[in-house]
Amino acid sequence: MDLNFSKEDLEFRDEVREFLDKEYPKHIKEKMNNGDELSREEVVEWHKAVAKKGWMGHSWPVEHGGTGWDATKVYIYLRELALAGCPTFVPFGLQMVAPVIWTFGSEEQKKKFLPRILNFDDWWCQGYSEPGSGSDLASLKCKAVREGDEYVLNGQKTWTTLGQHADWIFVLVRTDDSGKKQEGITFILVDMKTPGIEVKPIITLDGDHEVNEVWFDNVRVPAENVVGEEGQGWTYAKFLLFHERSSIAGAPNMRRVLNSLKIRAKNTYHTDKPLSEDKNFQSKVAQFELDLDALEMTELRGLAAMREGKSPGAESSLLKIKGTELQQRLSTIAVEMAGHEGMPYGGPYGFSDVEVAATKSDQLSAPKYLNFRKVTIYGGTNEIQKNIIAKAVLGI
Amino acid sequence: MNLSFTDEQNLLRDSVSKFCGSDYDFETRMKSVNSDSGHNPEHWKLFAELGWLAIPFSEDLGGLDGGDVDLSLMFEEFGKSIVVEPYLANVVLSGGVLKRSDLEEKTDLIEHLITGEKQISLANYEPQKGFNLDNVDCEISEDGSVNGLKTTVLNAPNADFFLVFGKHQAGHAFALVSKDAAGSKVTSYKTYDGFVSGDLHLENCKADAVFSKSDALDVLHQAILEGIICVSSEAIGAMETCYKLTIEYTQQREQFGQSLSKFQALQHRMVDMFMETEFSKSFLLKVLATDDENERTKLIYGLKNQIAKAGKYVGEEAVQLHGGMGVTEEMSVGHYLKRLLVITNLFGNSDYFLDKYIES
Numbered sequence: 238m239d240l241n242f243s244k245e246d247l248e249f250r251d252e253v254r255e256f257l258d259k260e261y262p263k264h265i266k267e268k269m270n271n272g273d274e275l276s277r278e279e280v281v282e283w284h285k286a287v288a289k290k291g292w293m294g295h296s297w298p299v300e301h302g303g304t305g306w307d308a309t310k311v312y313i314y315l316r317e318l319a320l321a322g323c324p325t326f327v328p329f330g331l332q333m334v335a336p337v338i339w340t341f342g343s344e345e346q347k348k349k350f351l352p353r354i355l356n357f358d359d360w361w362c363q364g365y366s367e368p369g370s371g372s373d374l375a376s377l378k379c380k381a382v383r384e385g386d387e388y389v390l391n392g393q394k395t396w397t398t399l400g401q402h403a404d405w406i407f408v409l410v411r412t413d414d415s416g417k418k419q420e421g422i423t424f425i426l427v428d429m430k431t432p433g434i435e436v437k438p439i440i441t442l443d444g445d446h447e448v449n450e451v452w453f454d455n456v457r458v459p460a461e462n463v464v465g466e467e468g469q470g471w472t473y474a475k476f477l478l479f480h481e482r483s484s485i486a487g488a489p490n491m492r493r494v495l496n497s498l499k500i501r502a503k504n505t506y507h508t509d510k511p512l513s514e515d516k517n518f519q520s521k522v523a524q525f526e527l528d529l530d531a532l533e534m535t536e537l538r539g540l541a542a543m544r545e546g547k548s549p550g551a552e553s554s555l556l557k558i559k560g561t562e563l564q565q566r567l568s569t570i571a572v573e574m575a576g577h578e579g580m581p582y583g584g585p586y587g588f589s590d591v592e593v594a595a596t597k598s599d600q601l602s603a604p605k606y607l608n609f610r611k612v613t614i615y616g617g618t619n620e621i622q623k624n625i626i627a628k629a630v631l632g633i
Numbered sequence: 634m635n636l637s638f639t640d641e642q643n644l645l646r647d648s649v650s651k652f653c654g655s656d657y658d659f660e661t662r663m664k665s666v667n668s669d670s671g672h673n674p675e676h677w678k679l680f681a682e683l684g685w686l687a688i689p690f691s692e693d694l695g696g697l698d699g700g701d702v703d704l705s706l707m708f709e710e711f712g713k714s715i716v717v718e719p720y721l722a723n724v725v726l727s728g729g730v731l732k733r734s735d736l737e738e739k740t741d742l743i744e745h746l747i748t749g750e751k752q753i754s755l756a757n758y759e760p761q762k763g764f765n766l767d768n769v770d771c772e773i774s775e776d777g778s779v780n781g782l783k784t785t786v787l788n789a790p791n792a793d794f795f796l797v798f799g800k801h802q803a804g805h806a807f808a809l810v811s812k813d814a815a816g817s818k819v820t821s822y823k824t825y826d827g828f829v830s831g832d833l834h835l836e837n838c839k840a841d842a843v844f845s846k847s848d849a850l851d852v853l854h855q856a857i858l859e860g861i862i863c864v865s866s867e868a869i870g871a872m873e874t875c876y877k878l879t880i881e882y883t884q885q886r887e888q889f890g891q892s893l894s895k896f897q898a899l900q901h902r903m904v905d906m907f908m909e910t911e912f913s914k915s916f917l918l919k920v921l922a923t924d925d926e927n928e929r930t931k932l933i934y935g936l937k938n939q940i941a942k943a944g945k946y947v948g949e950e951a952v953q954l955h956g957g958m959g960v961t962e963e964m965s966v967g968h969y970l971k972r973l974l975v976i977t978n979l980f981g982n983s984d985y986f987l988d989k990y991i992e993s
Contacts, residue, residue, distance in 0.1 A: 373888035442967040506763040517984035577785040582825035
């Protein structure tokens with residue numbers, strides 16, 4: 238057992254740094270550092286830059302265009318990206334639908350979709366939750382009826398992240414409601430340009446438009462877009478959720494945010510001395526760092542297991558719970574640190590184009606905190622994750 | 634020992650509660666929030682007519698001689714509906730400074746506050762100066778010239794006058810600054826709880842008066858302490874609504890073939906929210922029932938420490954148990970969390986007041 242990087246690992250790290258130095262678009266870097274929102278084009282531009290380098294498939298098998306890196310390299314790579322403050326990858330294609338396609342999809346589907354995902358030619362989004370089916374996802378009602386070579390979709394999906402930008406959506410639909418609710422679910426890939434699809438924005442507490450309702454009104458989808466077998470969608474859906482959860486934790490990104498908070502604390506005053514010298518603040522930060530270390534090692538254990546060919550299982554729920562709790566704790570430290578200066582608000586009922594005295598980072602702390610209320614809810618609430626651990630890991 | 638309220642106090646609570654119940658549903662609130670002034674002027678007029686704006690002033694100032702208990706009752710009711718009308722900024726903070734001040738014109742100004750004709754904002758906090766009240770750079774010269782920058786001036790866009798706290802000769806003083814005074818400029822904004830606020834820039838600004846030169850810091854401190862009691866009471870009201878909304882939602886929402894409220898893990902979470910609310914109420918009562926001034930001050934610091942933790946906790950749990958719906962702008966529960974988060978940080982957060990408690 239060894240936590241040190243080998244000479245080769247360090248060379249690889251330098252290679253990643255060199256890539257970021259040269260190929261991470263400067264205007265995107267500047268926006269990210271300022272906490273500004275990226276446009277769709279800029280998100281695509283970033284992904285394309287990575288794709289050009291051939292590094293999009295860091296978690297993909299070599300046969301589908303993956304990098305074939307070992308766990309250490311994947312870790313180094315993601316860590317360097319996070320520490321440089323790069324945008325996180327849009328996960329719906331790359332980390333979610335792609336593993337489902339290469340594991341359960343047809344050869345035609347692999348050929349058609351995987352290269353385009355790897356090159357970020359298509360932006361994917363997720364059609365899982367419905368208004369009446371959240372934690373109890375298997376109770377979903379969005380209906381698909383087979384008519385000749387097509388399925389006709391009717392119903393509604395919700396919480397579709399960045400659906401307003403998407404080219405494709407993977408959807409769980411009900412093709413049979415005669416048996417158990419887990420049976421009769423089908424996993425289908427739908428072109429967002431198909432007539433009958435409507436995307437309606439949902440505004441969240443931070444004032445942002447990130448999630449959407451997606452409505453299907455007699456949407457006709459070729460039968461060849463069904464992944465695997467009709468009625469087996471629930472198996473694929475669960476497989477995908479394990480992948481989603483194992484990619485949610487994001488320890489390196491938190492490390493970067495924490496470091497920047499620590500620097501800002503040197504110039505932040507709640508009393509006459511800087512916050513960085515305040516015992517309460519110091520102990521909060523220290524506690525957080527300890528928990529982050531433990532999370533990071535747990536992530537590494539997961540990565541190592543994946544490289545040995547073990548598919549991420551119920552253990553990924555651990556990462557989801559702890560990772561999201563820490564994300565929320567970090568955003569709380571930031572918003573409390575900002576104090577009064579975290580209060581000016583640029584959201585829907587807030588101001589715009591007004592120069593306020595508070596710094597940008599302080600102003601962004603509350604929207605971030607509010608935005609992060611979602612993380613313990615999405616991808617299966619943390620309460621559901623605990624049920625999964627109890628059942629599948631502890632066997633109770 | 635007597636922990637019950639007087640008949641007058643119960644009447645006051647009923648009247649505020651009735652207003653909130655009949656005139657203040659969530660849609661009405663959001664209409665006010667989305668307006669430029671951030672509140673409903675008709676409501677403000679009604680508050681004046683009902684005598685609510687006169688409560689914490691003595692009779693010789695034209696008030697109703699009410700005290701902290703009366704304010705606390707009102708604010709608890711306000712909190713249940715997260716009322717955005719600027720009572721805290723005008724009556725509690727500015728009124729609190731004025732009534733304790735030696736300003737000659739204070740009777741007139743308080744009369745205008747009570748009738749609702751004029752609005753007044755307290756301007757004491759500054760960027761990167763933290764929560765210690767004496768930590769200000771703003772300077773008030775002997776001839777009444779004011780220089781400085783004030784932030785989080787609550788209700789600033791609606792203010793006709795500002796009470797600016799600053800350094801003066803050897804100590805501190807207040808300057809009465811009219812909104813139209815040359816050299817003053819307000820940058821208006823909303824805070825994320827939907828309230829209006831602003832930065833006040835003062836450059837060689839001529840004050841109408843300089844007052845309370847001998848005891849300005851103490852006057853400010855007393856007004857802020859009263860403010861803490863009010864926002865703590867408001868938080869308790871908001872917490873109560875949070876757990877009630879959550880119970881209601883989990884009873885309606887069905888997953889896995891039954892209401893969410895049937896799941897024991899979630900029941901315990903709601904019990905915890907309820908308990909935090911009740912213990913916060915108890916602590917508030919302890920403050921209200923304590924007469925000794927030093928002891929009371931220390932307990933107010935303790936109260937803010939408790940509320941800053943409990944309010945945020947209950948608000949966060951309420952959102953979590955509402956699931957995805959909880960994080961949407963269209964559901965009221967998230968707006969309770971936003972207000973609770975502002976209250977957590979207003980005047981100083983839990984860490985800050987824990988230290989104040991230990992030091993005093």
